[in-house]
Every structure is written in structure tokens, then in C-alpha cells.
Amino acid sequence: MIVLGIETSCDETGIALYDSERGILAEALYSQIKLHQQYGGVVPELASRDHIRKTLPLIREVMTRAHCAASDINGVAYTAGPGLAGALRVGAAIGRSIGMTWNVPTLGVHHMEGHLLAPLLETDAPSFPFVALLVSGGHTQLVAVQGIGQYQVIGESLDDAAGEAFDKVAKLLGLDYPGGPHVAQLAQQGTAGRFTFPRPMTNRPGLDFSFSGLKTYVLTTVQEHTHNGVIDPQTRADIAHAFQEAVVATLSIKCRRALQQTAMQTLVIAGGVSANTRLREELAQMAAQQNARLYYPKLQYCTDNGAMIAFAGCQRLLAGQCDDLAFHARPRWSLESLPPLEA
Secondary structure, X not given: OEEXXXXXXXXXXXXXXXXXXXXXXXXXXXXXXXXXXXXXXXXXXHHHHHHHHHHHHHHHHHHHHOOOOHHHOOEEEEEEEOOOHHHHHHHHHHHHHXXXXXXXXXXXXXXXXXXXXXXXXXXXXXXXXXXXXXXOOOOEEEEEEEEOOEEEEEXXXXXXXXXXXXXXXXXXXXXXXXXXXXXXXXXXXXXXXXXXOOOOOOOOOOOOEXXXXXXXXXXXXXXXXXXXXXXXXXXXXXXXXXXXXXXXXXXXXXXXXXXXXXOOOEEEEEOHHHHOHHHHHHHHHHHHHOOOEEEOOOHHHOOOOHHHHHHHHHHHHHOOOOOOOOOOOOOOOOHHXXXXXXX
16 A cells, blocks of 8 residues: 655645555655744744645655656545644645545544654564653653554653753753754753753652753753853853753653553654654663663654654554544644554
């Protein structure tokens, strides 16, 4: 089965063709970073308009590169949620329209299921069951995964997601959007040990996260070391280093607890923040101590992309699932509400 995947949940337009026998045939990604950078974050209306401009040209590009015609496509998968309402509607409208025109089934895919299953695109893919850490700009969740569609959220952020905290701290430090890569780069120049920031909610039982207080702690530290509106460059780097270490340590502690509580020996990390090198290093060390294996997708599949949507959609289309006549775009959508695949 060849499935066209369409990702338009936020600020990246991702298109891919996935073949259930041959894997990814072709893919393309357009990022709106330059468009939103001047505003310091994503402007939903601008994001929607850019998806309208870019989605169809990218589909044509991917089809051409894969040497595929409409008659070769067996299904269409699009991101139905969660995400920005307008952006989701663009992908849903285009995906449903193409499906009806080509007379193939369509399916609205859960964005976070796409991230969760992205490591299965690798040659050395994890086997079920496993614990998944989904960590991105909008979500930080720990999920016990028994199979596709068999998800139990065992921990999640009560306020800011980890990626959102990175973006907000980047603003405090005068860095560009998106903040995660810039904070990580600046942290490499920081001095270890000069600042020590709290590891939120690690001194109590449970698997939930909270990064809002950590962000406030950074704000206070920045204000204390700002003189006449200027903060010393080395101090900025030291703060970035301490913040990143706090986030990484917190995520690692919670992942270790999750492995212990579920008695699982496989940890999967996915989502934009999973590209963070320091996080991968820390989780690899922790997993080794727990005699567990760590899996994550290629860097290109950590951020939003069409390949993960095509892959996730293909698994469900192969199982006979597809859209009804309703139009599906769900800005809020529980991962646990997804139906399991038939055994």
C-alpha cells in the first residue's frame, strides 16, 4: 500500500509517500521559521495561509520525485489533530479532497501518534511494549505503549511543555525563535556548576511534569544579573547551560521512574526536543544503568514531518480503518481515545 502523508499541524508543511513494502519513497518539508521569527512565535493565521500556498506544490514535488501517478496511491493520511485549528483544517480539506478525487480512503492521523511511531521507520526499530517520552513544543508526556492504539498516558506536563519552556527561556535570553536549538547551542558555551536550577516535581512521587516554575526561576536569575539593561554574554551562556541541565535531568528522572513502574525495558523518545543532544546523552546513560534500550528517530523525523503521518496512517489503513463522512480536524485530541488495531 502506498500512502500520501500530509502534515500541517503547526508551522511546518510536511509531505511524504510511504510504501508498506519499500518504506519512504519521497518526502519534502517546508519550514515557516523565517515567517514567524519576527514575531517571536507562531502566528496561527499566517501559518494557515502558508500551508494553503505550500501543500499542493509540495505534493506535486513528492509525487514527481517518487515517479508516482495518482493511480499508484492507495490512501491519504493527514494530521487531524492536535494542533492549530486553521492549519489542521488546511491539511484535512486537501487530504479529504484528494482522497475523494482519486477514490481512495483517507484517514485523519493523531499528530502525537505520528511522533510516537516515528522510531518504527528505522531499520533497528523498537518492539512493543515500550515506554514513550513524547517531548515537543506543545506536549510532554510519558506513555505506556502496548501496541498501536494501545496507549496509557502515565505522566504529562501540568503547565508548560518542555519545548515551550525552551522557547520562553530563549526569549528571556534574547535568542531567536524557535528557542530550543538556540538555547542548546548557547548552553555549550556555559560553565557547569555556576548556576544550579531546580528539577521540578522530582522530589515527590509520580510521573507528571511542571516547567512553568523553572521558567520563572530563569527569569529571576536573568533579572538579578542584568545591569543597565545588559547581561554579560558568559552569564547568558551559564544560565542556558543550567536551564538545559535542569530540564534534561528532570526528564531523565521521570523516564527512569516510568521504566521501573511499568517493568518495561525499552524507552522511546520522540518529538522536537528529542533532537537535543544533551538529552540523548543523559537518557542513554540512564537506560544503560536500567539495562534498558533507548530508541529515537532520525533527526529529520524528530520535528514535524510528513513521513511519520504517512507511516502511522498506513498502519491504520492497512487494518481497515478510514474516515467516515464527517470532516475531522481536532485541535484537542486525547491520545488514549485512539482505537487499537485489530490483533
